[in-house]
Amino acid sequence: xSHAVTEAPAKTAGTKKPKPVLSEGKKAERxxxxxxxxxxxxxxxxxxxxxxxxxxWLSLQRYDLRFPAQQEFVGFxxxxxxxxxxxxxxxxxxxxxxxxxxxxxxxxxxMVLALVMHRTLVGRGLIRTVALIPYxxxxxxxxxxxxxxxTPKTGYLANLLAGDSAPLTDQxxxxxxxxxxxxxxxxxxxxxxLMAGLALVPEDLLKAAAMDGATAWQRFTKVMLPVMKPAxxxxxxxxxxxxFRIFDNIFVLTNGAQxxxxxxxxxxxxxxxxxxxxxxxxxxVLIFITVAIxxxxxxxxxxxxxxxxxxxxxx
Amino acid sequence: xxxxxxxxxxxKVRWGLVDILVLVFALVPVLWVLSxxxxxxxxxxxxxxxxxxxxxxxxxxxxxxxxxIRALVNSIGIAIISTVIAVTLGTMAAYAIARLxxxxxxxxxxxxxxxxxxxxxxxxxxLFNIERNLSxxxxxxxxxxxxxxxxxxxxxxxxSAFFREIPWELEKAAKMDGATPAQAFRKVIAPLAAPGVFxxxxxxxxxxxxxxxxxxxxxxxxxxxxxxxxxxxxTGSSQxxxxxxxxxxxxxxxxxxxxxxxxxxxxxIVAGLTSGAVKG
Numbered sequence: 378x379s380h381a382v383t384e385a386p387a388k389t390a391g392t393k394k395p396k397p398v399l400s401e402g403k404k405a406e407r408x409x410x411x412x413x414x415x416x417x418x419x420x421x422x423x424x425x426x427x428x429x430x431x432x433x434w435l436s437l438q439r440y441d442l443r444f445p446a447q448q449e450f451v452g453f454x455x456x457x458x459x460x461x462x463x464x465x466x467x468x469x470x471x472x473x474x475x476x477x478x479x480x481x482x483x484x485x486x487x488m489v490l491a492l493v494m495h496r497t498l499v500g501r502g503l504i505r506t507v508a509l510i511p512y513x514x515x516x517x518x519x520x521x522x523x524x525x526x527x528t529p530k531t532g533y534l535a536n537l538l539a540g541d542s543a544p545l546t547d548q549x550x551x552x553x554x555x556x557x558x559x560x561x562x563x564x565x566x567x568x569x570x571l572m573a574g575l576a577l578v579p580e581d582l583l584k585a586a587a588m589d590g591a592t593a594w595q596r597f598t599k600v601m602l603p604v605m606k607p608a609x610x611x612x613x614x615x616x617x618x619x620x621f622r623i624f625d626n627i628f629v630l631t632n633g634a635q636x637x638x639x640x641x642x643x644x645x646x647x648x649x650x651x652x653x654x655x656x657x658x659x660x661x662v663l664i665f666i667t668v669a670i671x672x673x674x675x676x677x678x679x680x681x682x683x684x685x686x687x688x689x690x691x692x
Numbered sequence: 693x694x695x696x697x698x699x700x701x702x703x704k705v706r707w708g709l710v711d712i713l714v715l716v717f718a719l720v721p722v723l724w725v726l727s728x729x730x731x732x733x734x735x736x737x738x739x740x741x742x743x744x745x746x747x748x749x750x751x752x753x754x755x756x757x758x759x760x761i762r763a764l765v766n767s768i769g770i771a772i773i774s775t776v777i778a779v780t781l782g783t784m785a786a787y788a789i790a791r792l793x794x795x796x797x798x799x800x801x802x803x804x805x806x807x808x809x810x811x812x813x814x815x816x817x818x819l820f821n822i823e824r825n826l827s828x829x830x831x832x833x834x835x836x837x838x839x840x841x842x843x844x845x846x847x848x849x850x851x852s853a854f855f856r857e858i859p860w861e862l863e864k865a866a867k868m869d870g871a872t873p874a875q876a877f878r879k880v881i882a883p884l885a886a887p888g889v890f891x892x893x894x895x896x897x898x899x900x901x902x903x904x905x906x907x908x909x910x911x912x913x914x915x916x917x918x919x920x921x922x923x924x925x926x927t928g929s930s931q932x933x934x935x936x937x938x939x940x941x942x943x944x945x946x947x948x949x950x951x952x953x954x955x956x957x958x959x960x961i962v963a964g965l966t967s968g969a970v971k972g
Contacts, residue, residue, distance in 0.1 A: 410794030417785035417844050418800055424841035425807055428818035498707045506958040507718050513954040515902045517920040518943040522721040536739040573966035622811050625904040641813040648817045649909050661814030668811050
């Protein structure tokens with residue numbers, strides 16, 4: 378930054394004189410910028426733009442691949458069908474529960490993990506590396522690990538339980554296991570983002586607070602948390618959006634049995650298993666709307682700086 | 693967390709204990725899969741954490757089925773092609789965003805943010821149908837295209853964060869000294885940008901390697917099914933009596949590259965993940 382300050386006057390003085398040349402250069406810069414962005418923008422639009430519109434269109438149709446002849450425009454009838462369906466609301470409730478509980482646990486554990494990674498006196502490199510491993514592991518593999526651990530006889534955890542109980546065949550314990558798998562997998566991600574926030578806390582401030590007699594807990598809540606607020610909100614936002622889209626874990630652990638299906642599972646079931654494109658698209662649009670509302674609430678209500686919103690400025 | 697206190701043996705021991713807790717938390721599920729993959733058929737259901745008798749049989753079994761080898765080839769090919777394309781396009785766009793002034797920049801940034809937050813399952817429906825019409829369904833490009841799309845926001849964000857940190861005055865200095873723009877780029881800027889590009893490539897590769905939703909929705913045969921999707925079919929339609937051992941062996945095989953990546957590039961991965969997301 379200090380470079381920029383000293384250099385800026387020289388730059389403007391040097392380039393201001395030949396004005397038409399500058400605008401010529403500006404034009405070239407604009408053209409280059411557009412050309413460089415065009416391929417990325419094109420791919421993103423081609424793969425998501427048309428499908429989004431198409432998805433909206435499909436959601437207004439009765440369109441079942443098993444009965445293609447019956448395709449017709451039905452307006453918002455699909456939305457009525459989905460929103461009055463108890464399976465949808467069960468899945469919605471399950472997804473909300475999973476999201477809220479796992480994000481809450483992840484936040485607490487992630488904060489502890491971040492503090493350990495940031496402050497530990499022994500083996501800091503080792504801890505930082507190993508803590509990343511769950512995040513890197515293929516979600517399906519992690520889910521299988523938990524699946525086998527809780528399978529009666531095969532699993533070391535299932536065997537700890539009394540008798541021949543099979544925890545993955547009961548709703549409450551299935552949900553607990555799904556949350557456990559989700560928390561294990563994504564806490565490191567949360568911890569990483571929080572650690573980036575911890576690095577912003579000035580050491581002097583903590584020392585000053587300690588001098589003034591603040592306890593460790595007071596230093597944490599009164600000094601560290603306020604400084605970390607942007608990092609915390611970004612971490613919570615990312616994780617909430619991600620958790621709401623949970624799919625792999627449930628697919629492997631219960632395949633949606635015993636009312637453990639998430640909304641993503643429901644949409645997938647209607648599409649790939651049921652081949653009902655109309656209803657599947659309607660669910661997809663509803664999920665999109667929900668995610669948009671969550672993002673909006675986070676950004677507006679909590680005042681989260683949208684990730685990368687500073688990208689626009691050329692600094 | 694004690695501030696300014698002396699580093700005593702007691703505190704070291706306490707931190708050591710905390711470290712061990714973290715290690716256990718992070719590693720037990722991984723070791724469990726590893727242990728299952730080495731168990732023999734008779735001891736598979738004994739529930740012991742450490743195998744009583746060890747065997748390589750599960751690994752031999754999966755490498756004898758063409759199903760797994762095909763899936764592995766698909767996974768490697770699709771992930772590498774997607775990574776190369778996504779990082780190339782992402783680098784171009786990120787350079788423009790970080791360095792150039794042009795109309796529509798905010799639009800592009802906003803669009804990629806939207807895509808990053810997009811529920812992927814809502815794209816599965818239309819993509820499924822479109823790919824069937826274009827006969828892209830169950831082909832490599834059918835998976836590569838969505839992977840590029842969802843990897844692009846990630847690469848644009850991390851790369852433009854990296855690019856903003858590069859001292860671009862050096863480029864000007866090189867040009868003053870008589871280097872052509874191409875030379876200035878190749879000799880001065882490229883070496884500085886390489887770590888960022890490389891980090892992004894690793895993150896994108898992990899993303900493609902891990903994907904399950906697209907892999908399971910947009911494929912139907914071994915022609916393009918990747919390992920994560922193939923794994924879940926090991927259990928369903930098993931030609932083995934109990935596929936647990938094989939599933940775990942396959943799981944270990946696809947986990948090893950990721951763990952190696954994480955071990956070698958830990959510092960860079962952390963920088964890449966956090967610089968893109970938490971700034972200012």
